[in-house]
Amino acid sequence: MAELQDAVWSVAEAADETMKDERPETLPEFTEDDLLAFYEDVLSIPGQETLLSPKQHEPGTQTQQGVASVDELAKALEHQQLAAQQSRSEPSPLLATLQARLPQSKKSAQNLSPAEGMPDLNLLPTYKQVVHRLKQIVPEVVKTRSKNATVPVVIMTQSDWNLLVHTCVYHKDLDSAESVLDLMRLSGDVDIAELLADVMAVYANKGDVLNTERVLRRHLTDNPTDRQRDLHVKACLRSADPKTIPTSALQVLHRYESQNLPAPQKTYNRLIDRLFAIHSSTGTAQAWDLFAHMRYVAHPQPDARMYATMIRACGSAAEPERALDLFTEMTVDRRMLPTQAAYNAVIYACARAGSRSYVSQAFRLAREMLDTHRDARGIPAFVADGAIFAALLEGAKRIGDLQRARWILVELVAEVQKGQADLSVTEEMMMHVFHAYSAYKPPFRRSMALEVQGDGPAYQENPKPSAPVPSSPSSNTSSPPVKSAQTGSPAFTALPPQSRAEVIHEARILFSRILTDRAAGPSRPLHTVTLTPRLLSAYIGVHFSHAKLEDAAKLFDTLFDEHGVKCTPRILIEALERCAIAQKNERVCAMEFAERVWMRWEEMEMGGTVSLSPRLIERAHAAMIRVHALLRDVPRAMDALHVFVARYPPQIVRDSSGFPILLSRRTRLKGERPLVRLMSATELKDDTVPPFLGWTDLEILHHRCVAAGRHDAIKYIKWVCYAYRGSLKMRREKFLGIQEERWQARLREKREAIPVV
Template sequence: MHPPKVQTQVPVALLSIDEWHALVRICVHEADIACAEIALDMMKRTGVVQLEESINHIMGSYATSGDVSGVEQFMQRFLTERPTERQRHLHIKAHEYSYPPSTIPTSALTLLHHYENQSLPAPMSSYTRLITSLFNASSHHAHAQAWDLFAHMRYVAHPEPDVLLYTLMIRACAPPSGGAEPERALDLFTEMTVDRGLYPTEGAYSAVILACARSGTKSYVNEAFRLAKQMLDAHRDAHGQSAFRPEGRTFSALLEGAKRIGDLARVRWILAELVRATRLDSPDGEVVNPLIDDSIMMHVFHAYATYRPPFKRSLAPLVEQSHSTATPTVSDQLSESQTSPTEVHEGLSFSQLPPQSRQEVIAEVQSLFQHIRTDTAPSRGSGESTPAGLDDLPPTFQNVQISTRLLNAYLSAHYVHASLDVGRRLFRSLYLECGVAKNERSYVEALERCAKLRSPRDKDNALAFAEEVWAEWVGVENAGKPPSGKTLSPRIIERAHAAMVRVLTLAEQPQRALAHLRAFVARYPPIALRKPADVPSIRSTRTVLTADRPLVRLTSAVEVPDDTVPPLISFDDLEILHHRLVALGDKEGLAYVKYVCYAYQGALKRRRNATLRVGGS
């Protein structure tokens, strides 16, 4: 008798591994995470062992939506081993995305340090993401934490950053709010390129150039231009072609540096190069990939505002001479030296010499702005009249948006080089004509112009202009938010009130200035400054054995600026009023000014001490 045959069970594969992964990807693409998890569960039941790709797809979907509970429940259900680097990154990313933009992702930072304590450090991309998120937050505490996290990462996880992270840290050395650190930026750039031998990218060059340019010192601005030349000349192939092509942010950084030192000659040269770089030699003259935008032109107008022309007509005496024996005057020599223009494009050209007088500065500024309005006008090409010489030109400034900051920059040049009446007329009409709303800087810069009198005859006009601007500013300050929608900065409020006090003082109305000062103190009392700032727990300096915060810090508690200081006023803002009260012998007014200055100074000191005590707890 033969033994019964034993049937061997042969597993039947429903789908191949690639088909399973494709099914999960389709479910994730259609945002059907429940079906994706069912498919993953079926993969496990049919004996498929290569699940990591599909697990990462599903975790990526949870992370992008910021669903922390979903990703953690998924990990508990499907992960049988310790999470991989990619999975740790996605877990941290989910916590980061669960926070609103421009805030500190506290739980993501805590999770990052939790993985470190388990000897499972997150990949460098996780540190880069969190450092980027901290720099994007509008808080000096967040920025200090980003630098601390960078130092901590190099100590406990990744001692050698990549080019992307180096570029991010170099770019952080040039914050928009001011306080550039060119030394630190150059140190990081040298460490990356010389010590580590990493190949710099165009973004790295632009970052270090911007850090040097925003320093505002001539030596570092010159270093920025040297680095730009190195970027173009030091990386060429066998055919002599540069590996880098100048981009808009590189030109913008160079313009920012040149404008800060008043180097108008370089600004005009950069603008001419930008115009040439944005135009192709095509029959129709179409502008391809334009680099000139409102940010570029804002820097150009600011450069005209910071420029100081060398010629002063009052220093050139008039001498009566016959035409036959007349000696050329300074203006004649200037006009003769300007006979060879530097052409930007047809219809728009610069003379070889920068403007030699305020009138020439205003003429160039108005010419540039007229070209911008013509190129951006919707009626261009519709048959309507255009300025002479422009009707047949291809638009060079078509990518420039006439924004509030562009108009503010255009007006700043007039505030410096034109008369007060011209600035007042433009302030009244320009924003309305262009259909652009004023922002807080529009009012503050107008008030500060009124506080800088060039002639005693302007004091009445300055007071009238300032009162007109102040009537609009009061509504903005009471609302707490300018038309831009951002929260009104306390420093902007300070500048507005300090300018108004100076205007009233220069208009020989010290009692009105004192009344304005009393109203400011009543609205923003010194006692409001005594409350210590809220310091995040991650910024605590208390010494503990284990903590979910960096072990190595680059910034101490005393180095972090306080973002939440209410508006205040200092003696520098009241110095003119103080001098005027001394001249008048007003002892009561002097005593009040002295009280105000010491009250704000003492409140600031108490606030600082209390904040340091809170930060150390």
């Protein structure tokens, strides 16, 4: 063993000596430019246009240069015979016919008067002159070919025909464009599929289904192409009411599927977008069913645009789990490169969830988007656009994180001041910022202040902020105060407001900064913020949450008239709900303020000038009943309850005429392939329920009636609650078809109970 071990060591030493001899003395050194050249291709990022489906040619985009080229086409057509004679020693009979035909047609057209039915070519546009001459040339060519099929004569090239059709479309002369298509089909030596789609696109954009189908039947000789099928469905979609489900477009889509000619994926995407835009439970369910149907029947692998659409829909429905699943399927399972729209959609879905875990996911995805996708030079593939900032601000406001909202606003203003293209501060972003101030809970409370006896300093009810809070937005908690570019004064302190008074003070200065920047013009970062009802509502919401009700009521009475903004029903409801939670020392002021607001609400509700949602009507009446109950005014509260029951009795809740109908009821397509669905009838929400009141709305009034000994009022409140609950139960049973099934079961039981004779 010892000898064997010595032999192994000797072999190892010999190998080391050999490696030392072969090893170079110095390793090659690479510069930064060499390393950049090595990894430039590896870390290259494809453009966003390659991640999406290519854009089709849209008609009507013919430039003036293309229109001017028609003059050259007309001259080339007029001198076609001369060029043919120069290129051939012996002209064919067809060329001789064309040579004799062209001058005669031009001369006869000039001699004939308009009364004889022949237009004056000199008065027509150039493209119409070309069309008129082609109508005379093409039949002669076809006639000559029928006699001598070996004559290889080409009237115009494919590019010339394309130029002529595009020029007719540019001038919106679709009759001439269709005439050119007829001539092309008659000549038989060119392809008219794309040009036919260009003419169809003009009718489809206007929603003209009849002309779209007429052109398709007239010129189509084979199965329609993908673009032609897409335009056919698009015409049906444009002709439908935007607020209703486009049944005609869905029927055309399914008809193509039954013919084994499914429409392209962008057609499904367009239909799904329209269904989600209806903002109803039926439209949402139909959109998800169509997505599952598309993956089973036509396109099993969605593209990046379709993924972004469905993930965005998850954000509107507050379904972050489904959004993350779709994003993981796209990027991990299918290894697709994420797009800007996909990142925006998944960040928006996580931010709208309202929980801290999902909001943290939104910020993590934003960092991943900006940091991980970089090329060799460090240039990011994605930029933080307005949708990203708006989504992150919404996530911060939903968890009441004012620190993070102030920091995002500072970063947004900094990017705007740098001049980043397509980025500006919008009223939606500022609305989220004011909502963050409303949801923020300052750490300081009045109960935390120590009582000072003797000659000590008294407690100030409205203390001033510890540091000035000018109008520029916030900064991160770990960074020093942000300096204003104009004055050099601190914009926001590193710490958020520590008391309610500081919150109000900072919100007022921020709102005044918006007004100042709007008056200053484009040189200021907040000049693009428009004063809309929801922005003013968010600003008043800060006062409703942190200021005295008396001060908030004064601001409410003057703010909208001062800025010329119309008050919306939702703003009135927020004011009534603030009065319904007033403290004991605010209840007298709350009653006066609520009566003024209620008068304006009655004008909207009874006037019929504004479309009111049933849920808004419930909130308004429930808030007013609670206001009367807080002041122990039981008679007026009962009167308000009687008024609501008289306007919206429980019987109307049972009415099933407005039930949402799930249209995709087919269970089979053709043969043995079932229709895959993601939404069932039991999961479909009924968003057409009329206004009603429940126990939570009348609980305070019930307690006041018990304390006052109003047994008649207690019985009436109990009847109202049970009546609305029973009506809702009956409505739900009708909606699900349970009542019919029970009736059938009872009928069978009765038949079985009859004795057999």
